[in-house]
Amino acid sequence: MPVYMSKFLSAAVLSRQNCTATSVFLSRWKHAHCLFSTGSNYADLPMKRKKSERKPWVTSISELKRRARQERKEKQMVHEKILRPPENGLLVKELIPVAHEVYAARSELLACVSRVVRRIAVYVCSICSEVHIGYPPHKIQTCNVAGSLTSKEHSWKKGDLEHVLPVVESFHLYDRLGRAVSHNERLHVDRVPAIVELCVQAGFDIPEYPTRRRAFPAYCIAGRIIDFERRFPKIDAPDKDISTFGFWHKQEKSSENFSSNDSHNDDIEETAARGMDAWERLRSGASKLMQKYAVQTCGYCPDVQVGPKGHRVRNCQAYKHQMRDGQHAWQEATVDDLIPPVYVWHVQDLDSDRPLLNDLKMYYGMLPAVVELFAQAGAHVSDDYAGVIREDVTVPRLDEEMFVV
Template sequence: MMLLLLTSAVLRIFNAMSVSRIYAVPMAFRVHWRSYSSKIDLKKLRPMILERIENRAKDYPVPGMIPAAEEVLKARELLFQGVFTLLKRLPIVACKFCPKVYIGEKGHLIQTCHGYRRIGKNRVHEWVHGGLNDMLVPVEAFHLHNMFQGAIKHQQRFNFERVPAIVELCMEAGADVTHEILRSANGTFKAWETLRSGVKKLLMVYPAKVCKHCSEVHIGPSGHQALLCGVFRYESWRGSHYWMKAKVNEVVPPKMVWRRRPQYPKVLLNEDRDYYGHAPAVVDLCSKADAIVPSKYQCMMKVNGLPGPITRL
């Protein structure tokens, strides 16, 4: 009997302490717990989810964005033709072990090479003759039957064609890829600006994903499930991708290069790297072909910057 009385007294003290602790916490920070007895039947919800996805697909392509997609395709064709023509006049070199490029007959001596598969850092580049793909990075994606189709499984990866990501974005936006595109050797820089601004507009309406680890691009609301992380970027195998929202620089990589001004030495030195400017490879190529560069690039290119101490001697 004494044991029962002692036990009940301890329980009353414990309950009183618990209640006092609860009321000592301000009302705004109290957590209200709820218990739900009903269970969600996912099998019944699946048809509703699929129907909602199908209804969402009916809203695409957006009619107002079709002209923008057509303009991007034309700008892409003009850009490739213009860069191809300029490369016949101006030399370009590319690093043998990393993606860096330089516009000129000889590469620079700036130690920014990280080696094959990033096994090193701060090395001198080993320069070889470059080409069109070194200037305009070929970003590819799976070609989908429609934007809101089911996610591509790993075993289905060979059932879908790989196409340029910009072309896939424009096709899903309603552009006619069979349309005869105008060709020119003129307006390369304008085509570059039109291409990037057009892609920026399309990405505000049409979703795209990029892998955080290997920069694989997928045009659609959710990334594919193929275990190909790093395969198309010549990096180590990591399995499944880690998808994030893609931006313009993932779909149209700018490929930054060091820019040489007339007062600099013919071969840029590592000691004076703080005095050198940068520019997208296409912008620097067009500027060397006497194109007028907009003012928004002048700060990046250090047009009015001070020369290095070696060049002042």
């Protein structure tokens, strides 16, 4: 055999061995964190979205294009399109009790969280705003933003309720079928929590935020909404109790007065159980409402607008906002956009004084901050979080990590 042929065969054999060794290494690395697992409910931990990355579409692009073509054809034909509630301005009667239940669940959830945070420490990073529940705060080096330390460790400070339950606001609409809020009207329209605005549009009445309730439906002719009802009937006429500039004279919301309602309950575990139930009812009820009542979100920033279309305020500072002149890239929202779950690292051993370490982060699970807060207070965690909580994974000690293959 020629010399060059023997060298070629030797190189091929060596390359095959290297590929085999590489594949074995990648396979071991991929499943290293599952070797101590006894279940099959493993799920990937939630990843932070890049600033240049758009939120995933709820409806596919092809379906959106098909709907747009259909709407253009209907506008060219002068005929009436039958609208059903709530597109015609009327309420969906079977969802009115759901709106009341969602509002009550939110009030109870705020009351429970405000009480539990007095017993369990909440920490927030002053640089990247990451949240940790429980003492001591973790040592995982994930602070990778402008101004962070070279070690990527977090700079912790005391957190509060707004870090566990961040509030997403939306412009309050007097008429959900009216025109969108313009840029010049941004200071003249109230901004309320988006979940509250969803409840108001679905049938829950709040005196501070009046809304138009139609007795007769609106019609769609040639793609335009035609309202034969008078613009401002006598029963809906603005009076002295309605402030045009409510943005500057906000009254104290009844939903925020939750501290006195729970003052006689000292059982922290019972409070956590009630809060966990309120969290589940809030999210499930919001999902039911969003199946009928449209909610829009920006594809690049957290802004949300409850209603069939987004507002026109040019305050987007996200990726390529210059190309949109500051306008938002509106798309269909999900429950996580309306009620964002702030994911935190899950602490399995509450009796240990050792913080979570960076070298063992692949063995740790995650939970929404609200769920982790109630879990540390003694509430039961639903099986829906079994994939990310990783309770069936045994966290090894640092001297045992070398034996995990």
